[in-house]
Amino acid sequence: MKQYFFPALRLTLVLVLITAGLYPLLIAGLAKVAPGGGNGVTVKRGDSVVGYANIGQKFSDNRYFQGRPSAVDYNGAGSGGSNKGPSNPDYLQTVQERIDTFLAHNPGVQKANIPAELVTASGSGLDPHLSPAAAKIQAPRIAMLRGLPASMLTALVDQHTKGPLLGLLGPATVNVLQLNLALDEMK
Incomplete structure (x- = not known):
């Protein structure tokens, strides 16, 4: 032994x-x-911190690009998903409510054209990125509310689009916080 x-x-x-x-x-x-x-990498405007570069945050004002929904209400202290599968009735109801809200705030968009990431939360609940398509579909709403041409907002999305890592890995993304800060700087 x-x-x-x-x-x-x-x-x-x-x-x-x-x-x-x-x-x-x-x-x-x-x-x-x-x-x-x-x-963490803080994002500052002047001397004040307005957010973190790699943590999503909620933008409730329609004059801004909306990020991906969060199952943890954008609480950076504890990330997590809803743990509900695609056949769960509660999950399906939540997604339908998000679709209805998106359509109400974005007239002229067809349900079939809504990118899935705008109505489904990420696994962490803190994803700060959208696809360029998810950002561009919101451009007409923001353009109307801010009195700007939609083409100007589409160009802004293109300017803030980061390609795949090394040109190969992952999709192209747009950081919503950085995009909204640039939006505020537009005249």
């Missing part, structure tokens, strides 16, 4: 030291040299 116990105990202590001590210190050290110093 002793022949197995002490080697197992030593191995356990070494693994605890590595996984509970060294590894967290390594990750904390890497975070300190990352953008934002491990505290």
Whole structure:
């Protein structure tokens, strides 16, 4: 028994030291040299923080681009999805309500043309990005409310579109916070 116990105990202590001590210190050290110093990348307007670059936030004013819905009400302290499947009646009702709200605020858009990301929450509930199509479908509403040509807003979306990583990985995206800040700067 002793022949197995002490080697197992030593191995356990070494693994605890590595996984509970060294590894967290390594990750904390890497975070300190990352953008934002491990505290997230804040977006500022003047001297005040208006949001975080990688956390979605709610824009309830129709004069702004709306981001993806959030199952956690954009609470950055705890991300998560609704955990409801596509056949769940409550989930289907929530999606239908989002579709109805979107159509009420965006007259002239057909239900079939609404990108799915505008009516379904992401897995984390904190996705700060939309596809260019999801942003552009909102341009006529914003143009009407702000008295701007829709083509100007479409060009703004194009300017803020980031292509796939390395030109290959993932879809093109638009950061909604950055887009709305640029929208406010337009004359």
